[in-house]
Amino acid sequence: MQPPLYQLKAEFFRTLGHPVRIRVLELLQDGPMPVRDLLADIGVEPSNLSQQLSHLRRAGIVVSRREGPTVRYALAGPDVADLMRAARRILAVLLADREGVLQQLRRADAVGEPR
Known part of the structure; x- marks a missing residue:
């Protein structure tokens, strides 16, 4: 059985409920960015950024694409x-x-x- 829509909305907003995730989404409004640029702009540890990007990607809010050694993220x-x-x-x-x-x-x- 599918959860009620209000429950799905609450989960969606919980996904957004982290300052690093919000900052990533703000930065990506200007277009896709490589992880190195996100790191430079946000100023968190690489492991923290990786964790937050993974959260957003699993939720379908951002997408990633590998271009050689570079991974670029974009809004979904x-x-x-x-x-x-x-x-x-x-x-x-x-x-x-x-x-x-x-x-x-x-x-x-x-x-x-x-x-």
């Missing part, structure tokens, strides 16, 4: 880039709201208003 499709852009827009709104609340608190503190 344009929807992944769309998802990353949507996440950026959502975060921009959420963080803007938080900044607004912080500014209100600072103004209240400046004039001595009770909280």
